[in-house]
Amino acid sequence: MSEQKYVVLQTEDIIVPVAADVGFGHRSIGENPASLKVEEAALTGNERNDLRRDPRTKAIAPMMPMKLIEPVKQSEVAPTSDSATWGVEAVGANVSSFDGSDITVAVLDTGIQPDHPAFLGVDLVQRNFTTEGDNDQNGHGTHCAGTIFGQDQNGLRIGVARNVKQALIGKVLGEGGSTSLILAQAMQWAVSEGAHIISMSLGIDFPGVVDRLVKQGLEVAPATSLALEAYRANVNLFTELASFVQAQGVFGQGTIIVAASGNESNRPKYEIAVAPPAAGTGVIAVGALQQGTSGLSIANFSNDQVNVAAPGVDVVSAWIGGGLRSLNGTSMATPHVAGVAALWAQKQLQERRTVDSQILMSRLIASGTLAPLATGGQPEDVGTGIVQAP
Template sequence: MDRYIILKKPFGSLKSLKRGVGNGELGSASLVIERLPRHAVADLGRDPDVLAISKPMMTKLVRPIQATTAHSITGDAWGIASVNAHLSPYTGAGVKVAVLDTGIDPAHAAFAGINLQQQDFTGEGNGDFDGHGTHCAGTIFGQDVEGQRIGIARGVDHALIGKVIGQNSGNSEMLFQGLQWALSERANIISMSLGFDFPGEVEQNIKAGWPADLATSQALEAFCGNLRLFDALMGMFKTQSIFNAAPLVIAAAGNESRRSIDSTYRIAASLPAAAEGVLSVAAATRPAPLYGIADFSNSLPHLTAPGVDVLSAWPGGEMKSIAGTSMACPHVAGVAALWWERLREMRTPHLAQAVASHLAAHARKGCFSPDFDASDFGHGLVTAPASV
């Protein structure tokens, strides 16, 4: 029997399904992980109480394009000024941010004084074997390190750190459990710099001895099933907006495009960034004097943020500068925390939707080179709220 992820409708019942490992309430809906025979899966697929059902599929980091030590970089991370965070009176105070990634180095000076609520979904234990999660968290809410500012929302004092990618990669079961946990812990903003690994799924099937056409077909079935699951999950999140409990979900668009002279092609934002209700983020280059879009950045994003030479925290107390839409995504999460604080003060209803609307409405388009258009940068460069 294979493992399946099942999402039930609110207050629905799965009479034929026993509760098993990984079960949990997701608002008024239920996310269930079960081992099932194939005939039971077909029966559940016809159950009107089941929103979606699928096998887990492989996930992977949206890997940085380059990684260099940053000892020569002085001053604040350049993205701080680019998104106008240095001019904003808001700090993200009282906003709870969830980072679903490779974990975090809690001992880093950038996280001093912050309540880091860690949860491991990989079975490897807390901590950050890779550095990716530490770097993303540093951009969102990191404190100044030796006089250098790296964090957009330095007033965040409670963060949820879900480890959903381990040394042996990860899968969508870990990711969905992380999303369920973030919602149950009342996260306001969820940041994800990872993607569903369709090529890896095909390769794994081929290594198992499957013919190429069958391996591709099965990977496509898993991809489509997980897309339906993610869309249904985002729908469940949206139903929480009436209680102001819906989180805003933000994801990296992906690094698969190649815009160089030798090899020019663009790939659309990938999952989970492409799912309904998720804000996808492209990567901008440094202004010279206008901003460009990074060669690797996927197209059709909602928003754009600094994603090249981004300075942030690294495990072991280090600082490092790396590039990718993974680095752009936490800029948007940090700015979203600033908007959340402002709109909460104004008693704005449906905060997640309101923050998303303000991020889009206040993004800047005129700062990009004419070589790029809305298919490259979406609504534009994300911008922090100014004084009321």
């Protein structure tokens, strides 16, 4: 029987009772969640089934290719007299008393241009999971990072949480794309390095999987069926990862995951549901909003069944080469949510001396409001609405 490559999640420590600091001098006794290891394994069908029966195994999923959620449109930025981008203002970051101080954010994307003036004074911890150079050669990761914690550029505020002083930059996407293994490893790395928020804008390349299977000699129908099976397994994989990440929060290491829903919809012709990793339970899926004469509305490309929404059209942020660029996409909406999450995390840290991921996630999602939205939108399109800073 032929082997196939899998991503395997297994616990590696014995769960033991520990005391956790829950704030204001109180201690809570509970079970310390076992650490999780992410490994690649080449397995036959029988070996896979044996591994599934191992009590340490949390998830097994066929390794799937992943691709960047590409911006729908990009353009140069004209000079402006505005003091902040419309996205920063729309989420209320410009009037918030919080700025992201003492919060660590991880951006899993195409990397970053570390010497861009938008990141002056930020401790950038870079980790390259690709076979390319360490820095951003695409621009997407730099743009997303700029929206989260970028410093003002030529008098224009581009960053939602502009006093974040430590950022974990995981380069998970290169010219050759990525895989679910790379993303899972990067998520584990971000948690181990102390990230409070993980922001990512990539999705499973489902058509690519089907095409590969067809090229291997399968008919389209069975190829699609096998790809769907792998897809479901990867949804479970990211759900288990999210559960592991959230479990750390009870013990003072809270992390939430924010992910782009995807740009495959073409409203009003058709709407596509959110794809993994954003489809995983416990992952905050983000839709994109655009400005209009009667208020904000869902962007025609934005996938549905999201948790929250944020500005995702005409978003100005940092770009490779040292300047700014305007992009459209759910990838642009996601860092707005990650930035707002950093503000809520700072508030919680001041109140409780620790970050509880469940509380943080609840507060972030509950901050969503439909008030600025034009009539006619559906909850599936925007979730609770556009997130708001505390």
